[in-house]
Amino acid sequence: MSRPSTLFDKVWDRHVVAAETDDTPAVLYVDLHLVHEVTSPQAFAEIESRGLKVRRPDRTFATLDHSTPTLPAGPDGERPYDTPASKAQVQTLEDNCARHGVSLAGWDSADRGVVHVMGPELGLTQPGMTVVCGDSHTATHGAFGTLAFGIGTSEVGHVLATQCLLQRKAKAMRVTVDGRLQPGVSGKDVALAMIARLGFGGGTGFVIEYAGEAIRSLDMEGRMTVCNMSIEAGARAGMIAPDATTVAWLQGRKHVPQGDAFGRAAADWLTLKSDAGAVFDAEVRIDGSAIRPMATWGTTPDAGSPIGEVVPVPHDASGEKALAYMGFTAGAATTAYPVDVVFIGSCTNGRLPDLRAAAEVLRGRKVKPGLRVLVVPGSEAVRRDAEAEGLDRVFIDAGAEWRIPGCSMCLAMNGDRVAPGQLAVSTSNRNFEGRQGPGARTILASPATAAATAITGVLTDPRVFMAEGTSLKQASAARETVGVQNA
Amino acid sequence: MPEPLKTLTSKAVVLSQSNIDTDQIIPGRFLSTTTREGLGAQAFYDWRYEADGKPKPEAVLNRIDPTEHRILLAGRNFACGSSREHAPWALLDYGFRAVVSTEIADIFTSNALKNGLLPIVVDQATWDDLAAHAEQPITVDLESSTIRRGNAQPVTFEVERFARRCLLDGVDTLGWLQGQLPAIEAFEHRTETV
Ligand code: SF4
Numbered sequence: 001m002s003r004p005s006t007l008f009d010k011v012w013d014r015h016v017v018a019a020e021t022d023d024t025p026a027v028l029y030v031d032l033h034l035v036h037e038v039t040s041p042q043a044f045a046e047i048e049s050r051g052l053k054v055r056r057p058d059r060t061f062a063t064l065d066h067s068t069p070t071l072p073a074g075p076d077g078e079r080p081y082d083t084p085a086s087k088a089q090v091q092t093l094e095d096n097c098a099r100h101g102v103s104l105a106g107w108d109s110a111d112r113g114v115v116h117v118m119g120p121e122l123g124l125t126q127p128g129m130t131v132v133c134g135d136s137h138t139a140t141h142g143a144f145g146t147l148a149f150g151i152g153t154s155e156v157g158h159v160l161a162t163q164c165l166l167q168r169k170a171k172a173m174r175v176t177v178d179g180r181l182q183p184g185v186s187g188k189d190v191a192l193a194m195i196a197r198l199g200f201g202g203g204t205g206f207v208i209e210y211a212g213e214a215i216r217s218l219d220m221e222g223r224m225t226v227c228n229m230s231i232e233a234g235a236r237a238g239m240i241a242p243d244a245t246t247v248a249w250l251q252g253r254k255h256v257p258q259g260d261a262f263g264r265a266a267a268d269w270l271t272l273k274s275d276a277g278a279v280f281d282a283e284v285r286i287d288g289s290a291i292r293p294m295a296t297w298g299t300t301p302d303a304g305s306p307i308g309e310v311v312p313v314p315h316d317a318s319g320e321k322a323l324a325y326m327g328f329t330a331g332a333a334t335t336a337y338p339v340d341v342v343f344i345g346s347c348t349n350g351r352l353p354d355l356r357a358a359a360e361v362l363r364g365r366k367v368k369p370g371l372r373v374l375v376v377p378g379s380e381a382v383r384r385d386a387e388a389e390g391l392d393r394v395f396i397d398a399g400a401e402w403r404i405p406g407c408s409m410c411l412a413m414n415g416d417r418v419a420p421g422q423l424a425v426s427t428s429n430r431n432f433e434g435r436q437g438p439g440a441r442t443i444l445a446s447p448a449t450a451a452a453t454a455i456t457g458v459l460t461d462p463r464v465f466m467a468e469g470t471s472l473k474q475a476s477a478a479r480e481t482v483g484v485q486n487a
Numbered sequence: 488m489p490e491p492l493k494t495l496t497s498k499a500v501v502l503s504q505s506n507i508d509t510d511q512i513i514p515g516r517f518l519s520t521t522t523r524e525g526l527g528a529q530a531f532y533d534w535r536y537e538a539d540g541k542p543k544p545e546a547v548l549n550r551i552d553p554t555e556h557r558i559l560l561a562g563r564n565f566a567c568g569s570s571r572e573h574a575p576w577a578l579l580d581y582g583f584r585a586v587v588s589t590e591i592a593d594i595f596t597s598n599a600l601k602n603g604l605l606p607i608v609v610d611q612a613t614w615d616d617l618a619a620h621a622e623q624p625i626t627v628d629l630e631s632s633t634i635r636r637g638n639a640q641p642v643t644f645e646v647e648r649f650a651r652r653c654l655l656d657g658v659d660t661l662g663w664l665q666g667q668l669p670a671i672e673a674f675e676h677r678t679e680t681v
Contacts, residue, residue, distance in 0.1 A: 017674040018667060024649050027667050029674055039571065041521035050661070067519055085519035092521045136570040136594060150570035152598035154660070162664045164671055168647060170593075200506055201564035201590055234567060236593050300506050300567075318505045318562065411515040420538055432510040432568060434533045 004275035006172050007241050008207045011147040011272065015130045017164055025166040031129040033159045034115045035062040035102065037093040038413070039134030043157035044096040054100040056163045061124055062097050062104040064090055065114045067414050070376050070403035079107070082415030100160075111254075113379020113405050116140035116228065116347035120220070121381050123253025127242040127269035132159060137347050137429065138237075139230040143223035144250070145242040145272045147207070150231065170236065171281035173206040174274070177214035179289030184463040186357065187222030188349055188427065188446035190214065191229040192294035192304045197286055200302035203235030206282065209274060210240050214288025220249040221351040228348045229429055232301035241273035293461050295445040296431050297334050298322040303431075307449065307461040308335060325433055326441050327423075334443070335459045340422035342373040342400075342454040343436070344447055346410040349427035350378025354447040355386050358427075359394040361451035361465045367399035368457035374401050374416065376408040400454065412437045425453045490603050491657045495584050496626040497557035500547060501618050507561055508568035509595065513577040515569075526573055527553075527580030553582030558625050560617055561588045566595035575599040585627050587634065589614050600650040601660060607634055607644045629655055 005013075018027040033056075040062070047054070054060055067086035073079045081087040097104035105112040111122055116137055119125045125141040131148035132138060134156040141148035155165055175194060208230050215223065223240050230238030240246075247266045250256050257265045292306035299322040305312070313330040314320045323330060328337065344350075344358050355377065367373050375395045377383040383405055386392055392402045408416040410428035412435065418424045420439030427450050431442040445453070448462035455465070517529040535546045542549050559578065565588040566574055575598050578586070585605040596606045605627060609617070616636065617625060623637040629651060633641035646654075653660055 014678075017670050022648060023652070025647070027664070027670065029671070029678075038518050042523050042572075045521075046661070083519060089519050089521055134570060134572075136568065150594055152570055152572035152594060152601065154572060154598065154601040158661055158664055161661060162668065162671060163675075164664060164667065166649065166660065166664060201567055201592070204564070204590060204593055231568075234564070234592060300508075316505070317503070321504060413515040413518055430508075430510065430568060432508045434514055435510050438514070438516075438533055438538055 004277040004279070006274045006278045006280065007145060007209050007239055007272055008147065008172050009278075011128055011130065011145070011239070012169060014128060015147070020168060025168045028165050028167045029130065030132050030159050030163055030165060031059060032119070032124055032131045033060045033163070034119050034131065034133035034138070035060060035093070035156070036065050036115050036133070036135065037089045038066045039153050040096065040156055041089065041092045043134070043153050043160055044100070046154070046157040047161045052161045054102055054160045057101040057103075059163060060102045060160065061119070062093060062102050063112055063115050063118050064093065064104075064106055065405070066407045066411065068406040069414055070406045070408045070416055072404060080415070082413070086414065110380050113381065114347045114350060114407055116224070117350055117378030117382065120144065120224065121253070121379060123250055123256035126250065126256060126265070127246060128272050132165065136231045137228050139235070140224050140228040140347055142227040142230070142237050142239040143220060144246055145239060145269065147237055147239065149236040170207045171205055173203060173208045173235070173282040173284065174280040175208050175210050175284045175286065176212040177210065177286045177288040178212045179214055179287050181214050181217060181288050181291060184293060184448065184466050185291050186446045186448060187218050187225035189291055189294045190218070190288065191226045192296065192301070192444060193291045194226070194286060195229060195233045195302045196294070196304045198233040198284065198302070200232065200300040201234040203230065203233035206235045207237040207239065208233070208235045209280070210238060211274075212288065215240060216243065219353060220245060221353045224351070225348055229301065232429060242269040293446060293449050293463065295334055295425070295443050295449060295459055297326065297328055297443070299325055299431055299433050301429065301431060301444060304444065305334070307459060308333065310334070337423055337459070338457055339371065339425050339443075339453055339459065341418050341424040342371065342450050343376070343409040343424055343426040343428065344374070344450050345376030345378065345408055346428035347378060347407070348429045349447050350376060350382065350405075352382050352385050354427065355382065355391050356389075358447040358451035359391045361448050361462055362398040362400070362454065363394050365398055365455050367454045371454060371457055372401070373399065373454045374403060374409055376403045377405050379405050398454070409436055411435065412440070418442070425450050425459060492584060492603050492605060492629055492654050494626065494628045494630070495557060496624050497584075498555055499558040499560045499587070499617065499621055499625050500551055500556045501560045501621050502547070503562045503618065505562035506564045506567055509566055509571050509574040510568055512566060512574040513571065518571060518573055520573075523576045525580060526577035527582065530577040530581040557582060557584045558627070559583045559586045560614070560621065561586055563589045565591045567592040570594045570598070572598045572602070575602045575604045579604050587614065587617065600647065600654065603654060605629065605646070605654070609634065609642060609644060613642050
């Protein structure tokens with residue numbers, strides 16, 4: 001009998017064109033290559049300088065997301081690009097796709113979205129595939145039992161030209177999140193708890209498989225949020241074995257097989273799981289029932305703790321620098337600092353259930369005066385669905401801005417940024433110094449937490465607004481217990 | 488294609504902070520470029536310049552002569568974060584040819600090697616020793632995969648063997664991969680015609 005294998009082994013083995021040797025990495029076949037405007041221009045230029053074409057345009061899909069404005073075009077049809085360079089970058093991708101016959105979800109496409117929101121939504125991402133993109137959050141697609149990871153621009157060129165990559169196989173880690181998640185605890189809280197546990201860099205060199213009851217209980221969007229943040233623990237990929245939830249979510253999507261072919265595909269997908277007795281290079285267990293709504297207090301995504309805990313005493317110079325940057329004091333409650341901006345969106349938390357969770361909290365309530373709240377759907381499809389449900393009205397009535405899809409304030413390269421010194425609560429994935437704009441300070445949290453914070457003006461555990469039968473009076477009493485002063 | 492890199496002797500700059508992420512190395516707002524060139528001016532921009540663009544005189548990277556400091560000695564978990572290849576492009580354009588840390592992020596390692604920037608992982612004791620004698624030149628030898636301070640005992644480091652060969656012999660990675668096309672076509676034939 002062959003040795004029991006992991007989910008990672010199974011997907012890897014299906015894609016080996018030439019096996020790894022001491023002297024050479026494996027040649028690994030790529031089923032799906034996603035492309036965006038920021039990390040691709042130099043790759044297209046490289047292959048063109050060699051007289052090469054995109055070898056498999058049918059396996060290559062592009063979108064515009066990172067440098068795109070989230071305000072609509074003006075009356076003259078001009079889009080409000082942040083800089084001429086952003087506009088040129090978008091045009092470069094449009095030209096490259098046209099020249100190479102690559103499908104582009106461009107400005108006029110109903111499919112356009114943040115690359116990791118769009119791929120699964122269109123059913124481009126399917127279990128058992130290898131998926132790459134010049135973007136570190138490609139791990140998102142692993143929620144479908146794919147091997148999905150970010151690559152650099154040179155490798156984008158390799159895939160464009162050959163549909164393959166040179167890869168050494170990573171080690172395998174299993175993170176098992178047992179137990180039942182408490183109400184009000186989302187995939188984002190699981191991700192932040194996992195990263196706090198592994199440490200920033202704790203997953204370096206590994207592909208993580210997420211398992212356990214708490215993971216299984218998440219919807220596909222929640223699973224994508226968890227896999228999305230694998231890179232924040234240093235792991236290039238995160239994977240979850242496909243199950244009935246996965247199959248149901250994919251059925252009927254644009255690029256998945258239809259009819260009988262779907263049944264055959266689904267039967268194959270459901271074989272993709274780690275065998276009993278499969279051995280991992282590392283195993284981590286987390287008690288899911290103990291996870292509470294999480295938020296970060298430092299400038300690395302692992303610097304997080306349950307909302308309501310105090311800022312810990314730094315244990316080294318880097319920790320001290322992080323607190324100095326954030327303007328936080330060890331021993332103070334993380335809920336003590338006035339927040340200036342709330343951002344709800346990104347490939348981590350810009351999907352329909354994320355917007356629903358935020359809208360649930362904001363419905364019939366008002367954003368604290370003076371606070372800026374930006375809600376940016378992850379794709380055109382999310383925008384359409386949200387608007388059909390009236391979520392846009394909930395946000396606008398509460399006093400938030402409802403924008404058009406894109407990466408927006410997640411990386412602040414499109415002009416949507418947090419001003420120097422301002423404190424933001426963001427549903428994105430990185431709280432690095434200056435990530436959301438020079439001098440911007442970022443707290444990472446879930447959509448529900450971001451929405452609760454928008455109401456109170458300080459970091460707030462969303463459960464104060466979620467408890468069944470909570471009247472506004474009770475909620476405001478709860479607000480006081482989390483340290484909000486009434487102005 | 489990167490310049491072949493065999494051996495390098497240079498002084499090092501020490502940035503001892505851990506978790507220096509790629510947003511510090513090259514902030515996101517400078518990624519709106521369609522070329523690889525010229526990013527050295529924006530390397531560590533927010534560490535080197537005030538919001539109004541004035542250089543910060545205290546910033547070590549503004550005080551040194553980059554042509555004499557080709558090695559960056561960085562704290563643990565260097566270049567974590569984004570997959571942007573702009574990070575090694577910026578470091579190379581600034582003047583670095585090697586980065587030494589106790590832990591370096593995976594994607595950055597792969598990106599750096601493809602551009603001729605050598606990522607070197609050493610143990611804490613070696614790192615401490617190098618940092619404590621930062622004024623002494625460091626010699627990196629790729630053939631023997633060793634790093635040595637002054638005339639001290641060389642310490643070996645690991646480099647993925649194929650990447651090492653590419654750097655030493657100037658092997659063109661994409662060209663090599665194209666040499667695999669018959670196998671790639673056979674793979675497609677096998678897997679796509681079921
Ligand atoms: S939303 Fe943020 S993390 Fe996701 S692809 Fe865009 S910039 Fe990257």
